[in-house]
Every structure is written in C-alpha cells, then in structure tokens.
Amino acid sequence: MSAALPLYTTPLQRIGHWILWIFCATVLIFLIAPVLVVVPLAFNNEPYFHFPVKEYSLRWFRELFTNPAWLHAIYNSVITAVLATLLATTLGTLAAVGLNHHKLPGKRLIMAVLVSPMIVPVVVLAVGSYFFFSKLGIANNLLGIVLVHAVLGMPFVVITVTATLGGFDMNLMRAARGLGASQFTAFRRVMLPIVWPGVLSGALFAFATSFDEVVVVLFLGGPEQTTLPRQMWTGLREQLSPTILAAAFMLILFAISMLLLLEMLRRRSVALRGVVE
Amino acid sequence: MVADSTTALGQRLRKAERRGHFWAYVLIAPLFLFVALSFIVPLGTVLLNSVYDPIIPDNLSRTVRALDAWNGPRDQVPPEPVFAALAQDLKIAVQEQKAGAIANRLNIEESGLRTIFMRAARRVAAQEEGPWAPFFEAADPAWAQPLIWGNIRNLAEPTHSLFFLSALDSRRLADASVAPQPEDQRIHITIYLRTLGVALTVTLACLALGFPLAYLLAHLRDKTANLLLILVLLPFWTSLLVRTTAWMVVLQKEGVINSLLQAVGLITEPLPLVYNRFGVVAAMTHILLPFMILPMYSVMRQIPASYVRAARSLGASPSTAFLRVYLPQCIPGIGAGALLVFILALGYYITPALLGGSTDQMISYFVADNMGRSLNWGLASALAAILLAAVLVLYAIYDRIAGPGNLKLG
Secondary structure (H helix, E strand, O other): OOOOOOOOOOHHHHHHHHHHHHHHHHHHHHHHHHHHHHHHHHOEOOOOOOOOOOOEOOHHHHHHHHOHHHHHHHHHHHHHHHHHHHHHHHHHHHHHHHHOOOOOOOHHHHHHHHHHHHOOOHHHHHHHHHHHHHHHOOOOOHHHHHHHHHHHHHHHHHHHHHHHHHOOOHHHHHHHHHOOOOHHHHHHHHHHHHHHHHHHHHHHHHHHHHHHOOHHHHHHOOHHHOOHHHHHHHHHHOOOOOHHHHHHHHHHHHHHHHHHHHHHHHHHHHHHOOOOO | OHHHHHHHHHHHHHHHHHHHHHHHHHHHHHHHHHHHHHHHHHHHHHHHHHHEOOHHHHHOHHHHHHHHHHOOOOOOOOOHHHHHHHHHHHHHHHHOOOHHHHHHHHHHHOOOHHHHHHHHHHHHOOOOOOOHHHHHHHHOHHHHOHHHHHHHHHOOOOEOOHHHHHHOOEEEOOOOOEEEOOHHHOOHHHHHHHHHHHHHHHHHHHHHHHHHHHHHHHOOOHHHHHHHHHHHHHHHHOOHHHHHHHHHHHHOOOOHHHHHHHHHOOOOOOOOOOOOHHHHHHHHHHHHHHHHHHHHHHHHHOOOHHHHHHHHHOOOOHHHHHHHHHHHHHHHHHHHHHHHHHHHHHOOOHHHHHHOOHHHOOHHHHHHHHHHOOOOHHHHHHHHHHHHHHHHHHHHHHHHHHOOOOOOOO
8 A cells, every 4th residue: 555556446445545645644734733833933022822923033042041940940850861861771771681581480570560650640659759758858859859750761761671682692692601701791792782772762761751751840849849841831830931932842852853863773773783674 | 320410401400590580680679679669669658648547546546545435326425534535635736736737637527627626726725624525615516516526436547448438429427327428529430430531532532543544654665654653753752741832822712723713714703622621632632642553553564465465365345354354453553552542541630730621630630639739648649549540450451462561662
C-alpha cells in the first residue's frame, strides 16, 4: 500500500486508499498543529494569546531570560534534571547489565517492579513521597524532588539499556575474560563502548522526564524549589503571561533536539552492534 | 566413573550459574534498594495513612480507656468518670497545643464538632475540680448528647476504615451503623465513574485516530514511514505543559478554532471549547495518542503481507481478509496500546485541572484537593489507594499481554 497502487486495484479500493490518506493526514495535523500554533504567538509583541500577530518581537524571550523568577526556575529545573539523570542512569545501567544475565530467576517480576513508576499515577507517588519525605525532613528540598524524579526516569534507562544489551554478543565478554581482562575491565573496555548509545538514550529520556515533571514539584517543593514547569503551571492558573509561550517555544526546541539526538544515537547503536538494517 | 564425572561437571556448572546469578543480583541490588526507598515505601505510606489515624487514641488516651471501661450503649451519654478523663486529656492537649488538631479531626466526621470541642478546650484550663459533666454541659449543651461521644468512640482505634467508607460515599454514624453520606456530599462514586468515562472516551478516540495511522505507517516504505513518524514523535517529546498550553491557545474564546470558524462564517458566537469536557478529552487524546500509535505500529510492521495476500488468493473478499486474517494479528498491539492509554489516562491531573471545568476533574484532582485545600489527608490517601489499586490491576493485565519492559517508546 505504498504510493503506487498495483494495477489490479479496483476503483473502490482506490477511493478507500485516498480516504485513508486523507484521514491520516488529518490525524497528523491534529498531532502537530497545536504544537506549532504556539510558535508565532511566542514572538508576539502584544501580551495576547491569540492571533493575528501584528508585530513580532523578542520581548517575551527577554522577559524569560531576565526575570529572576523564571531564571531561578530554569536553574532549578536544570540542576534537578541533571542530578536525577545521573542517579537514574548509573543505577539503571548497572541493573540492566544484571538483568541481561541468562535465565535469571525472578527476572520478570523484577522488571515489572522496575518499570512500574511509568504507570503509577504521579499524584499517588507525590502524595506518598510527601508523607515519607516530610518524616525524613527532606520535603521542601531539592533532594526529595531529585530522588523521586530519578525514580520516574529510571524505567526508561532500564528499558533502553536492556534493549541494547539484547543485541550485544556476550561472546565478546567471554573473549575478553579469556584473554585475561577482569570482569570490570571487560565491562568498561568491551561492553560499555558498544552499549553507550543505549545508555545515553536512556539518560536523555530520564532528563526529559524530570525536566517536564510538575506534580511531584507541586507537592515536594517549597516556594524556593520552583522549576520551569511549575512556573508555567502557576502562570497558566494565575497570571497568564506570554512569557509562558516563550518558555514553551524553548521547550519545543528542546524536544526537537531530543528527537534528533535520539535518532543519531539509534543509528550509532545499530552501527556499533553491526546490525544490518 | 563416567556417571561420576558427569554429575561432577553438572554440579560445577550449576555452581557457576549460581555464582553468575549472585553477581547479577548484586548489580540489580542498588537500583532495587533505591526504588524500595523512594518509590515502594512512599506508596506504602499512602496505604498506611488510608487506614492508620491515631490522633484520637494518642491524644485522648484516658478518655478512650474510660469509654472502654464504661462500654455503655451508644444512645447514652457516658458517666462522670469519662468526663473527668476527658477533662484531664483536654488540659494536656491544650498545653501541648493539640486541641485544634483533635477538633479538626472530629469535624471531618461531623461538621460542627470542632466548635463544640473547642468551647470546652478554651474553658478547661480555668477549671480545677469537677464535677466535670456539668462543666462540659455548660461549655456546650452538645456534650450531654450522644453524638460527639459516638464519634469519639468511632475514632478510638488507631486503625479504622472510616476514610475508605468516606471514599465510597458512606459514613459511620454516632450509633456505629454505616449509612450513606448526605445527598450533597455523595461525590466520590460520581468521580470514579467520571474518571472511567473520560479515560474510556480518550482510549476510544485514540484507537479511532491511531489505528488507521498506524496501519498506514506500517505499510509505507521505511523512509516515508520514518519521516511521518517524526510528526508523531515530536509532540510526544514536547513537554506536557507546553501541549496543554497549546490547547488552551487553540480552544479559547478568541482561539484559533473559534476565529477560524468565525472568519469562515460558520458561527457568529464563539463556541465554548475549553474549560469543559471537550477541551479535556481533546487535549488528553492528543497527549496520549502516541502511546497508542507506537505499540500498534510495531506489531503491524511485523505482520507479513503474504498472509493477507494468501487469504485474498484463496477467495476472501478484501473485508474478510482484513477482518479474519489481518485484524486478529493486530490484537496484541491494540490491546497493549489501549490498556496503556487507559492506565495513563486514569491518573491524569494537570491537563484536566488546566483545561476542564469544575465538573470535569478526575480522581487525581480530588487527591490533590484533599491534600491541600481541605486538609483531609486520610481521605486523600484512601482515594489515592483506590486509584493505585485500579492501576496496578490493569498493569498486571498489561504485563500479561505485552510482557515486562515492552513499554517501547520511540
């Protein structure tokens, strides 16, 4: 069912084919258009959320990068996301290497538990960590947010690294061990160079998860722990300022670079593992 | 001899395998510990707080003991020793500044009890000696009624099911019987049904929009498919708040859709598209659609085209070939995608909170609301526990269908 239809298709099938195409084009527009609509409005000189845009300017970007509240929020977001990513990636990669072990008893259950933070409603986790962390004294503190964000990002690391390791030839490790390398050296010099694209994609997923998370921050963060999404949330609920649109534009750029990086990593990983596409 | 060396080899192999398993567990252990501490324990705390509520037995311990010793019928007011015990508890509570918390707890069960309790609490320090029953009655005549005493007795145990009763729109009356909440407070069942309704609508919308697109993508040349897939993945990677903001911009009164429709002349007055159910469902469908498309796409791509061709050449009509040969092979993808979307939709909070009206909020909103505004943490925990239980049951089914780690994204 590619662009050129076979000669034997009936007229009815042709019509069906074009209806499918039109329908899918509409769905794709539904998917992409709302994201694109934000872009011109972010450059609107007037403080309006609607079209037409009479005059374009960088006014709201200046506001975004000079207003101390927004700057502080960006700073907090980056710090939180970097720390959460480091934690999630280190622990997640180690665990994925362990999970790659042949016929490990209980693997299915362990995997199910490790993936569950992706599906547990984040409000439930936020309420629970608020209860627990306030007992430990780390509510209203970036540390608590970092820990929960690391939990939320960890499944992505486990999944991507496990998937990459699935295509890894364990004989290479055996060869390295046979040639006298220690387990750790074999991991560092043989396995890691081949699976790093998977590790890095996992890290990117984890970073994006933390960078976008707002519910946990609402519960665990005090007024000092405002992050970029929380600042946007407050803005959307209270004083609707177009600075939000400028922030949204920056986050769209962030999403595009994520997408490009992930595609690059996927290609790199395929090449490193010698998989023929 | 031969048998011996075989068993010896077998033993050594098993030993080596066990050693391998041991090291694998050592590698998994740090993450597992971390998950236990930052994920499983917090969730456990929610479950605990939904049944554990020791404020009355902790702070009115003498009263609780005296009530136990008396153990009279619920329609009677307890005798003087209970009043004396309460006076003693109350003096300490006032000193430790706990009286307000106790009063608030009682007020959750029956509004009005806060005032009654606080009236006694304010006067108790000035009174040295009994008799205490007249003193309490003078503070507020309600102390001579069984109502407040019944509620104290309902809360006498540190663990109870009152929060779950409340989450199911019931309550325990002062005479210990269970009854439905008054009509105007019976909101939770409606909220569960609404949550299920929204999640189901969004899942069906995602299925209707996602299936044809996944089908098309799976049957295109790889290059074209990858290009179009970018259009699916870009919104997927865009921040949830950005997409919610975008929908606000699109749907509002002077928004893109309304201005477009007005410019074309289809409508004269702007349509109410946002702060209602439509806005919530549209935005949630947009946000969750990639979760539906991606699993379906990956399953459909692996269905060999030869099967449908074989069915056709054996005489099946196009629709028969599609329904009886192609569709059954898509079921795992459809099931995985639909369950995933449904599970994720059940817990939605941000999008309905920003794009919905007051009658479009789902369970998560009421969990947050009871945590923040109404300060009923026990009820918040019970609601959260119910949501968590529903999601975990569905996750177990998902795990059966798709297998662990099959949440492939992008």
